[in-house]
Amino acid sequence: MDIENECLNIDGLSKSYIVNNEQIDIIKNINLNITEGEFISIVGYSGCGKSTLLKIIAGLVSYDIGSVKLNGQEIRQPSTDVGMVFQDHRLLPWLTIKDNIAFGLYDMDKYEKEKIVMEHIQLVGLKGFENVYPHQLSGGMAQRAAIARALVHKPKVLLLDEPFGALDALTRIQMQKEILKIWNKEKTTMILVTHDIDEAIYLGDKVVIMSSRPGTVKKRLSVGIGRPRDRTSYDFSVLRKDIYAEFFKEDYELPDYAI
Ligand SMILES: Nc1ncnc2c1ncn2[C@@H]1O[C@H](COP(=O)(O)OP(=O)(O)OP(=O)(O)O)[C@@H](O)[C@H]1O
Ligand SMILES: [Mg+2]
16 A cells, blocks of 8 residues: 555554443454545444444544554544544534534635535535425435535545435435445545445445454455446455355354343
């Protein structure tokens, strides 16, 4: 990898929480180097620490050991350089879509703000809906608004934590196409966490597979399939099979109540 193009460097990252006086290791010794403009998908069992990892990259959660650097600068607090989209849209219900997207754009001329907000409304395909309230949008539209709200700050890295998890299968596929369009246009480095292996392959340049308890990087796979990708193609199905195999051979302890 060309070291000059590296954008995000995660070195020996570990995080634990103290729960009932006991130290629980959540993620351990994560190493990831992400190049500018890359699209990384992360998959792993529920509870393996994917959201914790994203929140650390966003500067929302502290870490114990290792380092997380964006263009050489250690991340220790939230900044507009890193945007995040969550599974639920988290739009403010009392603000219109336009005002939700404009929220946090301080120190900006009124006309410039209007222009930037409208550009982003257009980018995510919500033109005509700028003056409606979040409850008047469908789930997919609300997620598009959340993506616009994150992108309006021109982040260097956009973190997507299961952003389409609550959407139906068809809307999900539509949103995947749209996120690719946005990625092509904006060239933002993207890190997507998903439970959906097809989504991970369809979107990612690389797929990172995390193991559980504590969360570590188990495997990195280069997707290497030209875009637009065909989910029914041979190469796609080979990769899908490899990723499923990684999960099923994992020594995954069943909970006590499992029969
Ligand atoms: N603030 C906290 N205090 C204590 N434990 C926490 C805290 N936040 C997360 N955890 C624990 O860390 C582990 C990883 O949580 P995390 O939300 O990162 O998992 P995840 O991989 O995103 O799971 P999912 O796929 O279900 O969203 C879980 O066991 C969770 O209980
Ligand atoms: Mg999560």
